[in-house]
Amino acid sequence: MRQDTAANTTSDPAVANGLEMPQEAMLELAREAAEILVRRREELAGEDAWDGEFRDALEERLMRDPPEDGQPATEVMERAVRDVLSLAVRLDHPRCFGFIPSSPTWPGVIADFLAAGYNVNACNWLTASGPSHLECIVIEWFRSWLGLPETAGGVLTSGGSAASVDALVAAREAAGYPERAAVYMSDQTHPAQYRAAKISGIHPDRARIVPSDGRSRIDLDALARMVAEDRAAGLNPIAVCANAGATATGAIDPLPELADFCAAEGIWFHVDAAYGGFAAVTERGRKLLSGIERADSVGLDAHKWFFQPYEVGCLLVRDVSTLEEPFEIRPTFLQDSLWGSGHPNMVDRGLQMSRSARALKIWMSVQTFGMAAFRESISRGMDSAARAEAYIDASPVLECLSPATLSIVCFRVNPAGVDLAEEALDELNREVLARLFWEDPAFVSSAVVSGKFALRLCIVNYNTTWDDVREVLEAAERFGREALKQL
């Protein structure tokens, strides 16, 4: 391949055009950005996990017409850091337990910087053979971790929501675009699946919500009943979306039974493993996710429990042709991209055309740290959740509402010997959550478990220690006791 013969060393601003920068200024800006980020990481644990601002205050700070003349780049960057980037949940804070946090590795962050700088468009092989091949490699790693067959393949996506849309489009195509198609998911399923069903043309009434059992897992009998009734009513069941790590509780649906059911019924078996999928790199996680290898498609997010910066999800399909059939495009203006053979064009595997080189961050992080470090960090998240459950069970003030599953545990303040009605308990726990939010450095979010307001910890940060978890549990106990006195 072609090599540059001479490096362009032009740094004279006089020859730069209006959007170019002299080399020294580029380096200074990049150096300062790196210093800001490294300093931020050093100071992170001493900060609160949440920061934010109300709309009118932000309006005052930021709402300006775009300037006609440029301003010094370092000043612009410093404003961006102070007035924009800092006003957000610090999702990589070791005490950030809300929603599904994320804690990107530094090589992953740098990979995004490099990919942007190289301005790669991983659309097809012609535009990006190296990045396309790397994407194949990373997808092959994921395939083998989940135990899918060698026929499986996939595509990196912006995240779990996009992966769900691609999956249901593939399911609909595989079913032959039937009229009155229906899709099934439990009441614990992330709404991204429901939305994906609607986007892929399923009437909202036929995106069927199946009740879950006492462990937040899909009720198999109810599912079988609904599918039978729907068939009798002339509907065409085309897909079941199973959870492999439901967002609220971490619940994993009975995957082997669902695989049997879908195979017997001829229904596409999709598994949403956006949060839980990467547990499969550990022995414990692989056991918990057993049955996932029988899926027709699996969505999983490396920007959740595989320590990558946003946005990188993945859709794997059992037979990659099921993805290429609905998504392949052959416009004449891309005819030049069809050179060579035996390579995929990623544009043919999903809804996105211009795409960044997402595989790079995964590959660079894994090469830098090695899989043992990833396994250890993921295991530690599971260990901490199990330890949190034990702490809650031993606490006279706390009650476990959903046992540690993968790395999520849900609980509430419900002191022994105090008889409070459910509504009062919900109110008490809302108060505890509010105090955690305003007074504690941790960031915790809530869920509803079996109709009860729950405090929820999701532990997916490679820097979170047991002390971080214990201290937030202690804070919940303390705030709970104090709130109780006010009643």
Ligand SMILES: Cc1ncc(COP(=O)(O)O)c(C=O)c1O
């Ligand atoms: C289980 C599950 N599925 C899907 C999604 C949506 O993924 P994304 O936010 O990457 O689009 C989430 C997000 O948290 C999730 O937890």
